[in-house]
Structures are given as C-alpha cells and as structure tokens.
Amino acid sequence: MAVSNYKWIRVVQSVFSHVFLIFVALTCLFPLLWMLRSSLMTNETIFIDKALIPQTLHFNNFYLAWTQGKFGVYFLNSIIYTASAVFAIIVIASLAAYAFSRLQFPGKNFFFYLFLAAMMIPLPGSFVPLVVLMNKLHLANTRIGYILCMINVGLSLSIYILKTFFDKMPSALEDAARIDGCSKLGIWFHVALPLARPAIAVVVIFNTLNIWNEYILATLLLNHEHLMPLQRGLMVYQGAYSVDYPMLMAGLSITAAPVVLVYLFMQKHIIKGLSEGATAG
Numbered sequence: 001m002a003v004s005n006y007k008w009i010r011v012v013q014s015v016f017s018h019v020f021l022i023f024v025a026l027t028c029l030f031p032l033l034w035m036l037r038s039s040l041m042t043n044e045t046i047f048i049d050k051a052l053i054p055q056t057l058h059f060n061n062f063y064l065a066w067t068q069g070k071f072g073v074y075f076l077n078s079i080i081y082t083a084s085a086v087f088a089i090i091v092i093a094s095l096a097a098y099a100f101s102r103l104q105f106p107g108k109n110f111f112f113y114l115f116l117a118a119m120m121i122p123l124p125g126s127f128v129p130l131v132v133l134m135n136k137l138h139l140a141n142t143r144i145g146y147i148l149c150m151i152n153v154g155l156s157l158s159i160y161i162l163k164t165f166f167d168k169m170p171s172a173l174e175d176a177a178r179i180d181g182c183s184k185l186g187i188w189f190h191v192a193l194p195l196a197r198p199a200i201a202v203v204v205i206f207n208t209l210n211i212w213n214e215y216i217l218a219t220l221l222l223n224h225e226h227l228m229p230l231q232r233g234l235m236v237y238q239g240a241y242s243v244d245y246p247m248l249m250a251g252l253s254i255t256a257a258p259v260v261l262v263y264l265f266m267q268k269h270i271i272k273g274l275s276e277g278a279t280a281g
Contacts, residue, residue, distance in 0.1 A: 032256065039249035046245050058246065065237075065250040073226060074233030075254065080143065081229055082211045085150040089158050089207050090200060092151065097162035098188045102174065112163070118156040124216060126153065131220045146221050150214065154207040165199040166192055205266050212259055230255045 038046055040057045049055065066072050099105070100112045118126075130149045131140070139145030169192060177187045193200070218232040225236065237251050 032260070035249050035252055035256070039246055039253045041246050043244055043246055061246045061250040062254065065247050065254060069237045069247060069251055070225065070233065071230070071237070071251055071254050074228055074230045074237075077143075077227060077233075078212055078229040078231075081147055081150065082208055084147050085154065085211050086204055086207045088147070088151045089154045090203060093155055093158035093203065094162050094193060094196070094200070095188065096155075097159045098166050098192050100159070101163045101166035102169070102187075102192075103184070112159075115156045115159050119160065123153060127217050127220060130217070134221060140221050141223055141227060143227060146218065146227075149217055149221065150211050153214075153217070154203075154210060158203045158207065161199050161203055162196055165196040169195055201266065205262065208262055209259060 033052070037052060037054060039061055040059065041049060041054045042056075042058055045054070045056075066075075096115075100108060130152065134140045134145045134149065137145070139148065173191050173195075174187055177191050182190060212229075213231060214229070215231040215235070218229050219235075222228050222232060225233070228236065234251055234255055238248055
C-alpha cells in the first residue's frame with residue numbers, strides 16, 4: 001500500500017508540474033500569437049474582431065511595413081551589425097581566452113580580473129564613455145563605430161565562457177600539435193576552437209540576441225535612418241505610423257521572428273554549452 005500511495009503522489013506531482021509549465025508557456029506565447037494575429041488584420045477590425053484567427057488575413061501589411069516603413073533597410077542593417085560584431089567577438093574573445101588559459105605572461109591574472117570586473121558594471125553604465133569615445137574619434141553615426149561598441153559590450157562574458165572551456169583542454173593535445181609542427185596560433189585554430197564548439201555556440205547565441213535587441217546604444221550613436229538597426233527603426237516607425245496598428249504589429253513580427261527562430265534552433269546548444277561550462281574545473 002505504501003508503494004502504491006507513493007506512486008500516486010508522484011503521478012499527481014507530475015500532473016501538477018506539467019499543468020503549471022503549460023500555463024507558463026501559454027502566458028509567454030500568447031503575446032506573440034496576439035501580435036501575429038493583429039498583424040494580419042485591418043485597422044478597422046483590430047479592435048472589433050475578437051477571434052483568435054481573423055476571418056480575413058491581410059498579408060500585405062508585412063509588405064507595407066517592409067517597404068513603406070523601411071524595415072527592409074533596418075533589417076539589413078541589423079544583419080550587418082550582428083554578423084560583423086559576433087564574428088569579431090568570436091575571434092578576439094577566443095584568442096584572449098586561449099592566452100589567459102594556456103599561456104604564461106606577466107600580469108595575466110590582473111588583466112583577466114579586469115575583464116571579470118567589467119562584467120559587474122551594468123551595460124548602460126558603459127554607454128556614456130563609449131559615446132564620448134566615439135564622438136572624439138569621429139565614429140558616431142557610422143557603421144564601424146556602432147560595431148566596435150557592440151564588440152566591446154560582448155567581450156567580457158565571451159572571454160570568461162571560452163576560458164572556462166580552454167582550462168579543461170588536455171595538455172597532451174597541445175604537445176601532440178607541437179610535435180606536428182603547429183605554432184601557438186595553429187594550436188588555437190586546429191585544436192582549441194574545435195574543442196570549444198559548445199562554448200562558441202553559447203557565445204554566438206548570447207551575443208546575437210544582445211546585439212539584435214540593442215536599442216539604447218543604437219539611439220545614442222545612430223541618428224540617420226539609413227544606419228538604424230531594427231530596434232531603433234521600430235521606434236521611428238512607431239512614431240510615424242502609430243495609428244496603423246496592423247502595420248506596427250507586422251513590423252514587430254518582423255523584428256521578433258529572427259530572435260525566436262535562432263532560439264528555437266539553438267536551444268540545445270545553449271543547454272549543452274552551459275551545462276559543460278558548469279562542470280568545468
């Protein structure tokens with residue numbers, strides 16, 4: 001009897017846990033579904049039609065948002081900024097992390113702790129010196145200036161994550177690579193990077209989401225419409241077309257779609273990378 005009662009308790013606990021998790025998932029998904037629903041309606045029916053699926057679907061709202069709202073330009077800018085900054089972060093952070101982990105040089109621990117200390121500073125707190133520096137270098141309102149700032153924002157955490165993985169790289173692999181004639185850069189490229197693929201995936205995902213969703217720094221640095229990323233352009237678009245809610249919702253859907261797709265396709269890498277990083281020692 002005791003075993004049977006224990007099994008029933010486990011079943012009841014499992015049912016309640018799943019019901020709670022489903023409820024939480026629905027509360028997270030409902031705003032996205034409502035946004036997509038509203039983007040397929042007209043301005044006259046969006047506040048009248050209460051159905052979850054509209055009777056008539058107006059896909060032309062996406063075309064109008066893409067062309068009239070200049071979301072094509074904003075989308076291309078975000079792609080350029082995100083791809084350039086993430087690639088540079090991977091190269092710079094992996095080189096720095098490999099040096100901190102496997103090389104010996106004066107002040108190694110001091111400089112690494114500086115990077116750790118930088119992680120304790122809230123991101124908006126670093127925006128003021130970045131903006132001042134960009135203005136003095138005459139890089140404000142330029143693509144390269146914004147990309148450099150986003151690289152700076154993502155370096156500290158990326159170096160820490162990658163160093164954690166390089167710390168547990170077997171030294172025998174380095175010795176074998178040296179015997180084969182590899183230089184330090186060769187070991188970094190042919191040995192360290194392949195082993196750190198889960199960590200690199202985590203760094204790519206986190207920085208992609210951060211750069212894609214960045215708004216404050218883009219507002220401070222970029223004033224020309226042809227340079228604005230999606231998040232900054234969305235606010236300009238909202239100010240210009242705040243009355244046309246379906247077009248605004250279509251713009252929001254365009255902005256959110258890449259982030260949702262990246263997370264859905266890469267969530268396994270996030271879990272794997274973080275779990276392996278947690279067991280590094």
